[in-house]
Amino acid sequence: MPSTYKAPEYPYVKPTELTAGGIARTQVAIVGAGPIGLAAAIDLAQQGIDFILVDDNNTVSVGSRAICYAKRALEILDRLGCGDAICARGIEWKVGKVFFHDQLAYQFDLLPEPGHKRPAFVNLQQYHLEECLVARLAELGHGVRWKNKAVGLAVREDGVRVDIETPDGRYTIEAGYVIAADGARSALRDLMGLDWKGQVFHDRFLIADVHMKGEFPTERWFWFDPPFHPGQSVLLHRQADDVWRIDFQLGWDADPEEEKQPERVIPRIRAMLGDDRPFELEWVSVYTFQCRRLDNFVHGRVLFVGDAAHQVSPFGARGANSGFQDTDNLCWKLARVLRGESSPTLLASYDSERVEAADENLLNSTRATDFITPKSAVSRTFRDAVLALSRTHPFARRLVNSGRLSTPTTHRASPLSTPDHDAFAGAMVPGAPAADAPVQVDGHAGWLLDHLGGRFDLLLFDADDADVRELVSGLGDAVRIVRITSSGAVQGPLIDFEGHAEHRYDARPGTAYLLRPDQHIAARWRSPTVDGVRAALARAQGH
Amino acid sequence: MALNTQPNIDRPDDFYQALIEAHAGLTEEQSAALNARLILLLANQVGDLDTLRAALAAARDADGPAASVT
Numbered sequence: 379m380p381s382t383y384k385a386p387e388y389p390y391v392k393p394t395e396l397t398a399g400g401i402a403r404t405q406v407a408i409v410g411a412g413p414i415g416l417a418a419a420i421d422l423a424q425q426g427i428d429f430i431l432v433d434d435n436n437t438v439s440v441g442s443r444a445i446c447y448a449k450r451a452l453e454i455l456d457r458l459g460c461g462d463a464i465c466a467r468g469i470e471w472k473v474g475k476v477f478f479h480d481q482l483a484y485q486f487d488l489l490p491e492p493g494h495k496r497p498a499f500v501n502l503q504q505y506h507l508e509e510c511l512v513a514r515l516a517e518l519g520h521g522v523r524w525k526n527k528a529v530g531l532a533v534r535e536d537g538v539r540v541d542i543e544t545p546d547g548r549y550t551i552e553a554g555y556v557i558a559a560d561g562a563r564s565a566l567r568d569l570m571g572l573d574w575k576g577q578v579f580h581d582r583f584l585i586a587d588v589h590m591k592g593e594f595p596t597e598r599w600f601w602f603d604p605p606f607h608p609g610q611s612v613l614l615h616r617q618a619d620d621v622w623r624i625d626f627q628l629g630w631d632a633d634p635e636e637e638k639q640p641e642r643v644i645p646r647i648r649a650m651l652g653d654d655r656p657f658e659l660e661w662v663s664v665y666t667f668q669c670r671r672l673d674n675f676v677h678g679r680v681l682f683v684g685d686a687a688h689q690v691s692p693f694g695a696r697g698a699n700s701g702f703q704d705t706d707n708l709c710w711k712l713a714r715v716l717r718g719e720s721s722p723t724l725l726a727s728y729d730s731e732r733v734e735a736a737d738e739n740l741l742n743s744t745r746a747t748d749f750i751t752p753k754s755a756v757s758r759t760f761r762d763a764v765l766a767l768s769r770t771h772p773f774a775r776r777l778v779n780s781g782r783l784s785t786p787t788t789h790r791a792s793p794l795s796t797p798d799h800d801a802f803a804g805a806m807v808p809g810a811p812a813a814d815a816p817v818q819v820d821g822h823a824g825w826l827l828d829h830l831g832g833r834f835d836l837l838l839f840d841a842d843d844a845d846v847r848e849l850v851s852g853l854g855d856a857v858r859i860v861r862i863t864s865s866g867a868v869q870g871p872l873i874d875f876e877g878h879a880e881h882r883y884d885a886r887p888g889t890a891y892l893l894r895p896d897q898h899i900a901a902r903w904r905s906p907t908v909d910g911v912r913a914a915l916a917r918a919q920g921h
Numbered sequence: 922m923a924l925n926t927q928p929n930i931d932r933p934d935d936f937y938q939a940l941i942e943a944h945a946g947l948t949e950e951q952s953a954a955l956n957a958r959l960i961l962l963l964a965n966q967v968g969d970l971d972t973l974r975a976a977l978a979a980a981r982d983a984d985g986p987a988a989s990v991t
Contacts, residue, residue: 756953763957773965 380660382589382619385437385505388512390525393542395549404430405716407540407553409566411522413444413504414684414701415559416511420458421709423518424832427716430551431520432542434527434565438512441661442503442587445617446695450786450811451702452496453897457831460514461496467510468502468618474598476778478765480605484775485597488783493878494814495825499783501617503587504698528560531569533678555712556680557705562668564686570677576670577744579691581751584626584637584664588647590657591620600780602750602765606649611750613780614650621660624650625692627751634664667691669744671736676729681708688736690743693750693781700739703786704732710832710895714919724920727794735787742782749779786811789898796892796901796914804884812837812897815879817862817872826862826879829872831897834915835860836906839874839885852908856915857892894918924975 395402406422408415411433419431447455447464455461472488488498512522529548530541540551558566567574599614601607610627617623626646628637636642643662651657671688675681684701708728714720752758767774788810789795795808806813815826830837836857838846850859861871862879874880883891890906891899892914901914930936943959944952964973 759953759957760961763954763961766954767958767961771962771965774961777961 388436388524392546396546402551405554407551408557409528410560418557418705423520425713432523432526436524438505438508444504444698447500448699448784449496451699454702454706460510463510468500470497471596477601483768493816538679558682558686562685562689579667580630582628582632586624586662587660588622588657638662669740691747693746696739696784699784706896720920731789746779746781794918800904802884806883813882818875835893837891839889840887922969922972
């Protein structure tokens with residue numbers, strides 16, 4: 379049992395449908411109150427969409443589970459109102475070290491370029507993150523229906539009926555849509571009989587949370603074939619509260635039950651630490667990796683997100699991080715459809731964009747797993763050759779793959795994007811997530827991303843006042859105009875005082891970017907026109 | 922860049938001798954490891970992915986020259 383953490387027990391409340399009778403009616407039923415279901419609930423709550431969130435348990439995750447939250451996920455959490463709480467609770471890191479045999483092969487620095495609000499990564503136990511999300515949801519006046527388990531599902535043309543089992547009996551939810559956020563072992567996926575295709579890796583990993591006053595720095599350490607665990611790999615990673623995540627590769631023949639026993643685990647950790655410093659085991663699990671996804675994430679009125687839609691190996695931290703991007707992509711579209719502002723076909727772009735992202739994550743995760751656990755003798759020979767060369771030859775370090783760490787997908791072929799007509803350099807292509815930059819507002823330091831998102835924005839760089847008036851009168855409240863200038867000459871706008879925004883967006887006076895509510899770029903112009911913006915907006919809204 | 926399969930090695934007999942001598946005294950396993958490191962070093966020298974793919978295809982193709990692959 380963890381000595382550093384006591385899991386909350388959230389109260390089960392007998393649903394009113396079981397006290398007063400009747401059917402629960404809502405716009406959206408969210409099944410699963412893990413990080414991704416909670417994020418979906420917060421997002422919908424912020425948009426004023428009615429929902430019911432159910433979970434079959436009444437607490438947070440057991441064990442630390444997902445521990446690395448990447449910059450993009452933190453930016454999404456910022457918009458959900460929990461970024462500060464999570465960053466304050468977690469610990470930042472950016473240096474990774476790779477060891478081969480008994481030596482350091484090389485080290486890398488994720489080197490987040492300056493001028494971003496959020497770091498490359500924050501490590502935090504999943505249970506802490508879930509507590510932050512539950513608290514934020516409560517702040518918005520919503521709760522979770524704990525110990526409410528989805529046991530039946532009927533999908534119709536005009537809605538979905540979900541049968542819920544509670545300690546007091548069963549009731550029914552009638553919802554316009556269902557968000558399936560019920561994890562890798564998704565019950566909804568099974569109830570719908572959907573194919574769950576992919577690859578199971580024939581290897582087992584021991585994962586342990588260890589509490590110790592270590593002198594290890596806040597870095598990610600990865601060992602290939604170390605003397606203390608020959609032939610296998612080991613990962614050491616720090617979390618909050620002096621808790622460390624240690625992963626030992628065990629091989630396929632390991633007995634998962636035996637390997638979980640403290641008398642087997644403790645000597646492994648002792649050998650790794652190489653001394654007799656005190657430590658406590660907080661949590662141990664043995665697991666296998668799977669890389670799978672559903673063929674489609676949208677099944678009529680049931681929308682799959684997170685691990686329920688796709689599962690990756692943990693190397694690269696692409697599980698929870700991609701789940702947050704799923705709900706970030708989905709919720710604004712779903713809200714528009716529910717408000718009647720867009721047709722339900724807009725949801726097809728959730729499917730195509732996030733399937734594209736899942737494939738990118740699956741590819742990266744599969745490649746990392748193949749490098750870490752070579753499947754043939756020749757694969758191991760090349761892997762070891764790469765590691766041997768990496769000590770002295772920089773080129774080989776680019777081939778070492780202990781996990782390609784999560785970065786957001788640029789939806790290059792998005793049906794919602796308007797292709798460029800003007801020439802631009804840099805990464806801010808249509809479909810890309812908007813880059814952050816420091817800005818000054820009324821003399822105070824702030825961040826560009828804090829001024830974007832939640833609705834369609836037209837970001838104007840050093841715009842001429844007359845041009846802005848024309849855009850405002852032509853576009854009305856269809857978009858929010860966000861002006862950014864390189865000097866303080868114009869009243870009210872954001873000031874790009876360090877020039878990072880100008881550089882990152884390859885901006886010149888008059889340049890405009892149309893951004894979606896999820897901060898992805900929909901279109902851009904050197905000199906925007908009302909008609910051009912209108913057409914791009916219609917396209918981005920699925921019209 | 923197309924894969925060059927025309928003669929390009931200076932003093933081919935000297936290169937071949939050096940290649941064989943590099944493996945002198947090594948076990949099969951050590952030789953395999955040396956070959957792997959050598960391939961990686963040479964691949965980095967080539968750099969271009971299309972050329973590397975053409976070389977991989979040519980190496981697998983026991984029947985004909987690489988020109989037919991590219």
